Amino acid sequence: MSEHVGSSYKLGELKPAMSRNEALAEAHRCLFCYDAPCTRACPTHIDVPRFIKKIASDNLQGSAQTILEANILGASCARVCPTEVLCEGACVLHDLHDKPIKIGRLQRYATDPFVYKDIPLFQAGEPTGKKIAIVGAGPAGLACAHELTRFGHSVIVFEAQDRPGGLNTYGIADYKLDTETSLKEVEWVQSIGFTIQTNTRIGQDIHMAELLRDYDAVFVGVGLGQIPPLGMPGEDLQGYQDALVFIEDLKFKPLDQISLKGQRIAVIGGGNTAIDAVSQSASLGAEKVYMIYRRSREDMGAYDHEIDLALRKGAVEILYMAQPVQILGKDGRVVGIECVRHRLGPPDPRGKHHIEVIEDSAFILPVDRVFRATGQAKHRDFFAGIEGLQVDASGRVVVSKGGQTSVPKLWASGDCVNGGKEVVNAVAEGKSAAQHIHQALEAQAHG
Amino acid sequence: MADLKVNIAGISSPNPFWLASAPPTNTGDQVMRAFDAGWGGAVWKTLGEPIVNTWSRYSAVDLNGQKMMGLNNIELITDRPLDVNFREITEVKKRYPHHAVIVSLMVEANQKAWQDIVKRTEDTGADGIELNFGCPHGMSERGMGSAVGQVPEYTCQITEWVKQAASLPVLVKLTPNITDVRYAARAAKRGGADGVSLINTINSITSVDIDTFAPRPTVSGYSSHGGYCGPAVKPIALNMVSEIARDPETANLPISGIGGISTWRDAVEFILLGATTVQVCTAVMHYGFRIVEDMIDGLNQYLDQKGFADIYALRGKSVPRIKDWKYLDLNYVVRANINQQKCIGCGLCYTACNDGAHQAIGAKPANNGRTEVWVIEEACVGCNLCSLVCPVEQCITMQTIPVDAEPCSWDQYTSQKGILAPRPQDNQH
Numbered sequence: 014m015s016e017h018v019g020s021s022y023k024l025g026e027l028k029p030a031m032s033r034n035e036a037l038a039e040a041h042r043c044l045f046c047y048d049a050p051c052t053r054a055c056p057t058h059i060d061v062p063r064f065i066k067k068i069a070s071d072n073l074q075g076s077a078q079t080i081l082e083a084n085i086l087g088a089s090c091a092r093v094c095p096t097e098v099l100c101e102g103a104c105v106l107h108d109l110h111d112k113p114i115k116i117g118r119l120q121r122y123a124t125d126p127f128v129y130k131d132i133p134l135f136q137a138g139e140p141t142g143k144k145i146a147i148v149g150a151g152p153a154g155l156a157c158a159h160e161l162t163r164f165g166h167s168v169i170v171f172e173a174q175d176r177p178g179g180l181n182t183y184g185i186a187d188y189k190l191d192t193e194t195s196l197k198e199v200e201w202v203q204s205i206g207f208t209i210q211t212n213t214r215i216g217q218d219i220h221m222a223e224l225l226r227d228y229d230a231v232f233v234g235v236g237l238g239q240i241p242p243l244g245m246p247g248e249d250l251q252g253y254q255d256a257l258v259f260i261e262d263l264k265f266k267p268l269d270q271i272s273l274k275g276q277r278i279a280v281i282g283g284g285n286t287a288i289d290a291v292s293q294s295a296s297l298g299a300e301k302v303y304m305i306y307r308r309s310r311e312d313m314g315a316y317d318h319e320i321d322l323a324l325r326k327g328a329v330e331i332l333y334m335a336q337p338v339q340i341l342g343k344d345g346r347v348v349g350i351e352c353v354r355h356r357l358g359p360p361d362p363r364g365k366h367h368i369e370v371i372e373d374s375a376f377i378l379p380v381d382r383v384f385r386a387t388g389q390a391k392h393r394d395f396f397a398g399i400e401g402l403q404v405d406a407s408g409r410v411v412v413s414k415g416g417q418t419s420v421p422k423l424w425a426s427g428d429c430v431n432g433g434k435e436v437v438n439a440v441a442e443g444k445s446a447a448q449h450i451h452q453a454l455e456a457q458a459h460g
Numbered sequence: 461m462a463d464l465k466v467n468i469a470g471i472s473s474p475n476p477f478w479l480a481s482a483p484p485t486n487t488g489d490q491v492m493r494a495f496d497a498g499w500g501g502a503v504w505k506t507l508g509e510p511i512v513n514t515w516s517r518y519s520a521v522d523l524n525g526q527k528m529m530g531l532n533n534i535e536l537i538t539d540r541p542l543d544v545n546f547r548e549i550t551e552v553k554k555r556y557p558h559h560a561v562i563v564s565l566m567v568e569a570n571q572k573a574w575q576d577i578v579k580r581t582e583d584t585g586a587d588g589i590e591l592n593f594g595c596p597h598g599m600s601e602r603g604m605g606s607a608v609g610q611v612p613e614y615t616c617q618i619t620e621w622v623k624q625a626a627s628l629p630v631l632v633k634l635t636p637n638i639t640d641v642r643y644a645a646r647a648a649k650r651g652g653a654d655g656v657s658l659i660n661t662i663n664s665i666t667s668v669d670i671d672t673f674a675p676r677p678t679v680s681g682y683s684s685h686g687g688y689c690g691p692a693v694k695p696i697a698l699n700m701v702s703e704i705a706r707d708p709e710t711a712n713l714p715i716s717g718i719g720g721i722s723t724w725r726d727a728v729e730f731i732l733l734g735a736t737t738v739q740v741c742t743a744v745m746h747y748g749f750r751i752v753e754d755m756i757d758g759l760n761q762y763l764d765q766k767g768f769a770d771i772y773a774l775r776g777k778s779v780p781r782i783k784d785w786k787y788l789d790l791n792y793v794v795r796a797n798i799n800q801q802k803c804i805g806c807g808l809c810y811t812a813c814n815d816g817a818h819q820a821i822g823a824k825p826a827n828n829g830r831t832e833v834w835v836i837e838e839a840c841v842g843c844n845l846c847s848l849v850c851p852v853e854q855c856i857t858m859q860t861i862p863v864d865a866e867p868c869s870w871d872q873y874t875s876q877k878g879i880l881a882p883r884p885q886d887n888q889h
Binding site: 037038041044045046047048050053054069103105106108109 | 524525804805806807808810811823825829830831851852
């Protein structure tokens with residue numbers, strides 16, 4: 014049913030679509046738990062046993078509605094969610110030494126026939142006459158826009174990039190979600206009736222003050238920025254790159270232009286962007302992929318299942334307790350990376366071990382490309398330009414419950430507030446903000 | 461190794477596993493391949509006057525992804541010429557002299573017609589005859605099959621006609637589409653039957669196509685009720701077999717058990733309730749003749765482990781364990797016990813007990829994201845439901861609670877010969 018979706022996947026799909034027989038057999042394995050742990054583990058609290066029982070009875074529309082009512086990006090979340098640590102991680106079948114229910118793939122089975130077949134399941138509410146501006150067409154902004162439109166508000170979403178979808182369109186490893194699949198989903202979400210204006214950067218093309226003046230409420234879901242350089246020698250060499258730019262290139266450039274056949278790669282960082290870059294490098298034919306992380310595996314942010322996936326590809330080596338100190342070049346191109354080894358120092362009063370450089374431990378890895386995945390920057394300048402907006406020390410927007418910021422009429426959610434979590438968290442927060450915005454507008458109208 | 465040989469009503473067989481009269485015994489080729497696979501006997505697809513079948517004939521009930529929990533058919537008796545069938549039976553019997561070949565028969569309710577076909581059957585060298593008084597579809601519209609089995613007088617009459625002409629043992633195959641199978645079995649015995657086989661298929665409509673509104677199996681947009689068989693019917697068959705085994709009038713009548721038998725375990729249950737041989741159809745239609753290999757092996761292992769020398773040592777052992785309800789002990793107390801070490805926190809027992817039984821299980825969210833459950837002992841009536849829904853083996857067990865009281869049945873209680881132990885409080889209002 015979703016044969017047209019994902020046709021542009023260059024490296025195959027991690028979690029492919031299920032056939033009806035496969036889905037029915039899997040759905041029937043679900044125990045239908047009381048107060049189900051999977052539902053509790055989902056940030057959007059999708060009623061998992063309910064949607065699975067509807068699959069079992071061939072009530073696909075009811076199943077899709079159950080999912081999408083809770084999470085309007087249920088189709089992409091089915092592909093990109095770290096289900097291994099969320100719903101599937103909570104499945105009681107683990108305790109029976111059985112495989113957990115494949116909730117992500119069942120969710121895809123139920124939602125694909127609607128989301129990717131342009132079948133609408135939701136309608137805009139009776140017009141309220143209220144206008145709301147949303148900054149950022151990523152998961153948080155889209156979830157917020159959809160929910161507000163259901164309430165009957167008139168919504169416009171401003172997006173700085175030339176395509177909507179945010180991280181779903183630009184930043185998710187291609188073997189989980191490709192751009193075409195993301196854009197089709199955005200189209201379906203938008204079909205309820207709100208506007209997305211791309212290539213419009215707030216603070217540059219339109220000032221935030223104008224939005225706050227012209228709209229009844231403004232929601233900001235701008236996510237995070239680029240991965241900043243680390244401040245070591247050699248960062249100007251060709252072949253040294255932001256890992257997210259590498260992931261994005263893979264999505265938009267033809268395979269022959271991004272092949273890493275025969276090349277040696279170093280990826281700096283220990284999070285999920287780093288591990289995505291490692292997996293994709295290996296899939297693109299790299300001869301050797303080093304992952305360089307300054308602490309131990311226990312401190313690594315990357316999920317175990319993603320690390321296992323990367324290691325299964327072969328040619329991957331993870332260097333723990335190691336830190337790059339300079340990138341080596343020849344004729345303006347990367348030829349190697351110099352690192353030093355770390356060890357754990359004595360614990361501080363809170364029990365946390367700081368790392369120390371081991372003297373004379375420097376070593377050189379001959380590599381052709383280096384990708385940095387050491388954490389995305391916050392949009393500090395953008396937020397500094399909003400008068401009265403409170404931002405915490407690490408650059409995150411400070412909000413009260415429901416995403417209300419310190420600025421009247423201004424709400425914010427998603428990565429720019431939580432510091433960088435999953436797509437499903439952004440959806441949950443964007444939807445929750447929409448509900449609070451709606452309540453605030455209602456209170457205003459009746460006040 | 462135990463001796464699996466049996467003799468039922470004078471028909472001897474190397475083991476108790478027979479193919480039932482059905483599509484798997486349609487031809488000599490099939491029966492011989494079945495014997496090669498290990499089957500001890502075969503009841504030939506019913507012979508009679510030529511018929512014509514519809515094309516679409518079977519439909520099934522799947523359960524939670526398990527295919528063919530129940531099978532339904534609207535196929536009639538053999539559609540192959542009688543002389544071809546008789547020739548093949550003769551040939552099979554020559555090649556397999558030690559296997560049991562039983563010929564199923566069904567003709568119009570006419571003494572000459574029955575006695576003619578019986579005589580031709582005897583000429584084949586077959587070991588026995590089975591009278592098909594059970595087929596509930598198609599043939600019954602023509603006054604045959606279950607139309608006979610549903611009227612004890614007809615059953616008795618035709619059995620008598622057959623017995624007058626037959627030197628071979630005669631089994632009467634009974635229909636379950638009646639209110640009390642004992643009357644049919646008694647009638648067969650009165651008519652001189654040497655044994656009975658049961659159950660034949662149950663009247664059924666397996667499903668309806670909710671898009672076209674046509675029931676299945678669909679014949680050009682229409683259907684007809686069929687005969688239901690397969691694992692789904694086993695409990696009904698077990699009960700009917702036990703009724704005949706328990707009935708003083710038919711207590712020693714040999715029984716060939718039929719109905720949803722797929723494994724040696726199913727066979728053991730039928731034998732425990734009084735059957736001497738078992739007949740199998742649906743499981744073979746699903747998986748082929750090869751299933752008999754584990755049936756023989758499993759039965760052998762079981763008999764050896766239990767120290768039974770042969771089938772007869774096992775036969776009927778559960779018959780005395782079935783009583784009328786009024787003689788069951790009302791002072792036998794059991795109560796659910798949840799093994800918290802094994803519990804996976806799914807909460808199914810809570811939902812089942814709370815909504816479907818006696819509100820005797822408590823639940824609250826546990827710290828690990830699961831549900832914590834416990835038995836509210838004073839409310840538990842020991843109904844077993846929680847232990848039935850629990851997905852974890854041996855997690856919820858029913859524990860016998862010692863009671864300071866003599867056993868007391870309803871019969872004793874109502875005749876003031878016994879005293880009831882106290883009941884759970886919730887049942888008092």
